Amino acid sequence: MNLYKYVSNAINEKLGTKVNLEVPRNREFGDFSTNAAMVMAKSAGKNPRELAGEILPKLAELDFVADATIAGPGFINIKLRDDFIWNAATQPQIPKSDAPMTIDLDYGAYNVAKNLHIGHLRTSIVGDTFNRIAKLLGHKTYSWNHIGDWGKPMALIIAWIERLHPELPYFSDNFDPNTPVDFEIDPTELNTYYPAASAFAKENADFQSHAQEIKARFQDGHMGYFALYEKFLKISLEMMNETVKRLNILPFDYDLGERNAAKYLPAVEKILRSQNLITESDGAQVIVVKRDDDNKPMPPYMWTDSRGADTYDSTDLAAVYCRKNVDNPDKIIYFTDLRQGLHFEQLFRAADMSGIFKYENFEHIGYGTINGRDGKPFKTRDGNAAGLDDIIDAVNDAVNQRVIESGKNLDSDTINAIALAAVKFNDLLHDVRSDYIFDPSAVTSFEGRTGPYILYTAVRLNSVLKRAGDVPNASRIPLSTDERNLLIGVLDFERIVHSAFENRATDLIANYAYDLCQLTNTFYHNCPILRDDVPSDIRAGRLHIAKIARDTLAQTIDLMGLKIPSEM
Numbered sequence: 001m002n003l004y005k006y007v008s009n010a011i012n013e014k015l016g017t018k019v020n021l022e023v024p025r026n027r028e029f030g031d032f033s034t035n036a037a038m039v040m041a042k043s044a045g046k047n048p049r050e051l052a053g054e055i056l057p058k059l060a061e062l063d064f065v066a067d068a069t070i071a072g073p074g075f076i077n078i079k080l081r082d083d084f085i086w087n088a089a090t091q092p093q094i095p096k097s098d099a100p101m102t103i104d105l106d107y108g109a110y111n112v113a114k115n116l117h118i119g120h121l122r123t124s125i126v127g128d129t130f131n132r133i134a135k136l137l138g139h140k141t142y143s144w145n146h147i148g149d150w151g152k153p154m155a156l157i158i159a160w161i162e163r164l165h166p167e168l169p170y171f172s173d174n175f176d177p178n179t180p181v182d183f184e185i186d187p188t189e190l191n192t193y194y195p196a197a198s199a200f201a202k203e204n205a206d207f208q209s210h211a212q213e214i215k216a217r218f219q220d221g222h223m224g225y226f227a228l229y230e231k232f233l234k235i236s237l238e239m240m241n242e243t244v245k246r247l248n249i250l251p252f253d254y255d256l257g258e259r260n261a262a263k264y265l266p267a268v269e270k271i272l273r274s275q276n277l278i279t280e281s282d283g284a285q286v287i288v289v290k291r292d293d294d295n296k297p298m299p300p301y302m303w304t305d306s307r308g309a310d311t312y313d314s315t316d317l318a319a320v321y322c323r324k325n326v327d328n329p330d331k332i333i334y335f336t337d338l339r340q341g342l343h344f345e346q347l348f349r350a351a352d353m354s355g356i357f358k359y360e361n362f363e364h365i366g367y368g369t370i371n372g373r374d375g376k377p378f379k380t381r382d383g384n385a386a387g388l389d390d391i392i393d394a395v396n397d398a399v400n401q402r403v404i405e406s407g408k409n410l411d412s413d414t415i416n417a418i419a420l421a422a423v424k425f426n427d428l429l430h431d432v433r434s435d436y437i438f439d440p441s442a443v444t445s446f447e448g449r450t451g452p453y454i455l456y457t458a459v460r461l462n463s464v465l466k467r468a469g470d471v472p473n474a475s476r477i478p479l480s481t482d483e484r485n486l487l488i489g490v491l492d493f494e495r496i497v498h499s500a501f502e503n504r505a506t507d508l509i510a511n512y513a514y515d516l517c518q519l520t521n522t523f524y525h526n527c528p529i530l531r532d533d534v535p536s537d538i539r540a541g542r543l544h545i546a547k548i549a550r551d552t553l554a555q556t557i558d559l560m561g562l563k564i565p566s567e568m
């Protein structure tokens with residue numbers, strides 16, 4: 001049950017007006033509080049405390065109210081009945097949206113033959129958790145891994161391989177695709193080609209212009225280039241799959257990116273031309289997306305570059321057209337670095353102007369930067385820009401270190417699960433849009449707002465429940481403070497899931513997990529369960545509470561894509 005909504009609706013109905021209901025930090029005086037009397041006093045021309053006194057008896061009539069009291073200048077505190085809490089908490093928590101939508105989610109979006117950078121961590125983790133939240137609420141989602149597999153990097157890699165192996169037949173204009181070629185790319189070397197080629201191109205104008213030529217011919221269907229491309233594409237896709245597994249994110253519904261989108265370019269171009277939306281600018285074909293009321297620079301959207309080649313812009317618009325035709329979504333949401341904000345603003349305008357997809361049904365969730373302790377983008381120990389694997393490796397080392405120090409003996413699967421939880425939880429904990437500081441040692445602490453703490457709490461609950469064996473239904477009334485606080489915490493799950501979805505705020509889930517763990521550990525500490533001196537009815541009730549807490553915590557952990565180890 002969505003406890004907050006239930007209580008709030010019932011109070012609104014009783015008082016005949018919409019009141020503001022809050023969950024106070026300090027639960028001592030009430031489970032909920034409202035400033036309704038203070039708000040209503042103005043129009044009623046009454047003193048707020050006096051009005052509150054008139055409201056109390058009405059609230060007392062509600063079936064879930066144990067006690068309602070006045071505090072301060074006219075706040076009303078409401079305490080819930082224990083039996084009401086018990087009955088609500090023993091029902092399954094199933095948040096469901098009243099208005100299910102079809103949503104295309106664009107995240108991950110890895111690049112062929114390029115190491116994943118640190119930003120790919122955030123798009124993957126936040127996008128995946130958002131996807132899980134939406135699914136839980138009953139929305140139909142399609143996740144698109146919009147792979148960078150069509151642009152200039154492809155050409156640079158082809159040009160680089162040509163430099164290394166000029167004797168290969170791929171570079172000839174009349175390459176026959178049936179020719180058997182005895183050439184294999186070394187997967188460990190592949191991701192070094194692009195950085196090498198791009199550095200070389202900066203120094204060497206001929207190479208640069210050759211690569212540009214390759215790009216145009218490759219996109220025009222040059223057989224040899226294409227055959228070579230398919231070779232490294234295959235290796236790259238396998239590496240991406242490994243990443244998806246390593247991050248424990250859901251498999252993408254579509255691993256289709258720029259190249260797939262390029263198929264739709266002619267259809268989109270037809271639409272654009274029929275509305276005269278394509279104009280020429282400095283030899284390039286562009287769509288002017290600027291509006292009169294713009295107060296910031298709004299450059300034109302690039303349809304083709306000056307060599308007539310497809311662009312990141314054009315394939316992104318074509319991808320929208322494709323998705324509209326394939327999934328017909330109500331919304332398309334992109335998760336990328338904040339710095340792509342302008343690109344998406346242009347894309348949304350271009351799509352809207354051409355009638356392909358409405359501006360208001362797009363969203364761009366731009367995330368901030370992951371910084372090191374010095375406040376600058378996180379670097380590896382040798383001072384290079386860190387990749388996604390560097391982050392996970394650093395955290396794995398930190399977990400290993402802690403485990404050795406604590407004298408525990410944990411297998412490598414457990415260590416990996418803890419390290420992954422440390423990385424993902426820390427990422428989810430922060431407001432997506434803000435930068436955060438990444439400190440491998442802090443995120444692996446077993447205490448505080450960390451992934452290991454969350455897992456540790458779940459492992460603890462699992463172990464109590466395992467030792468207890470079967471947990472039959474029991475009832476436990478009256479509830480002690482720690483018991484009721486934990487159950488009310490459980491009953492906040494649905495509100496949080498709805499709110500995380502509506503506000504596109506995955507951090508609410510991580511913070512909720514932490515709050516639930518705090519409540520759990522306080523309960524665990526103050527309410528012995530399996531100790532010999534605990535009477536059997538109390539034990540049965542507490543076990544039931546532990547089970548309810550575990551189920552909700554496990555569901556929350558699942559939304560974050562973390563795995564609970566069997567021991568810690």
Ligand code: ARG
Binds near residue numbers: 110111148319334336
């Ligand atoms: N591949 C791009 C990158 O790594 C992100 C693509 C995001 N999605 C999109 N439809 N443009 O930065």
